[in-house]
Amino acid sequence: MNWSIIFAIVIAFILLRVLYLRLKANSMHSDSFKNMNSKDKLAVLKECLLNNPTRTNLANLADFLKSEEIPADVESYKSFMDKQLQLTHKKNAIAEDNELYAAESAWMDRIAPLEFAEAEKARTEGDSATFIERSLEGISRLYSDEAIIAALEKLSPLYGKASKLQADYRALMEARDTSGADDKSLEALRKKRDAWIEDLLTVDR
Numbered sequence: 130m131n132w133s134i135i136f137a138i139v140i141a142f143i144l145l146r147v148l149y150l151r152l153k154a155n156s157m158h159s160d161s162f163k164n165m166n167s168k169d170k171l172a173v174l175k176e177c178l179l180n181n182p183t184r185t186n187l188a189n190l191a192d193f194l195k196s197e198e199i200p201a202d203v204e205s206y207k208s209f210m211d212k213q214l215q216l217t218h219k220k221n222a223i224a225e226d227n228e229l230y231a232a233e234s235a236w237m238d239r240i241a242p243l244e245f246a247e248a249e250k251a252r253t254e255g256d257s258a259t260f261i262e263r264s265l266e267g268i269s270r271l272y273s274d275e276a277i278i279a280a281l282e283k284l285s286p287l288y289g290k291a292s293k294l295q296a297d298y299r300a301l302m303e304a305r306d307t308s309g310a311d312d313k314s315l316e317a318l319r320k321k322r323d324a325w326i327e328d329l330l331t332v333d334r
Contacts, residue, residue: 167197168243172270175237179272182210182233194240201240209233234272242270261288262332269329274302290333294325301325 162170174193178186187210191203212229219225244267251259261284268280281295301321308314 168247171197171199171240171243175240178206179233179237182206182213184210199240206233206236209236231273235275237272238276242267244270257287258332258334264288265329265332269326274298288333294329297325297328 162173165173170193174186174190178190187203187206191201194201194203209229209232216226216229244263248260248263248267251257251263264280264284268277268284271277271280277298278295281291281298284291285295304321305318308318
């Protein structure tokens with residue numbers, strides 16, 4: 130099943146979609162955006178660019194990263210935008226579209242959610258509870274299968290539930306890849322994704 134198509138549907142039910150929809154198009158100056166903390170701003174800007182790859186959204190992300198002194202080769206994202214434009218004029222480009230989406234997701238995940246920095250700070254301070262909570266929040270803001278699995282594997286030695294979450298996510302990947310494209314199948318997939326996210330963010334004490 131074409132994951133990029135399914136993703137466009139189920140992402141509406143993932144964290145931050147509400148914030149994204151409330152954000153005025155292509156604007157870093159709306160009150161709703163200015164009132165966010167830095168980790169939410171980063172997540173929204175990445176989401177905006179992934180869902181609407183315009184030069185303005187790319188520039189917004191670049192400006193934010195510069196202001197936060199977060200290193201990233203933002204210019205390299207332009208090659209994805211050029212490729213996307215080419216694919217819009219090409220028939221039967223599903224395989225290429227999937228490859229492009231995977232590459233874009235991996236690029237986004239190289240700009241690590243700021244929750245991971247907070248998690249690492251908590252770990253060095255010996256605050257294991259906060260470390261686990263922030264790590265899970267960071268994982269919820271990743272895009273690629275590889276990054277999600279790797280983050281859960283890294284967390285496993287310190288958080289027993291991470292192994293179950295990893296297994297459940299692999300099952301979700303299988304369900305996604307074999308899902309039909311009809312409304313009923315997509316709704317079932319959405320519910321599975323919602324349940325996994327809820328379980329991810331429910332911390333075992």
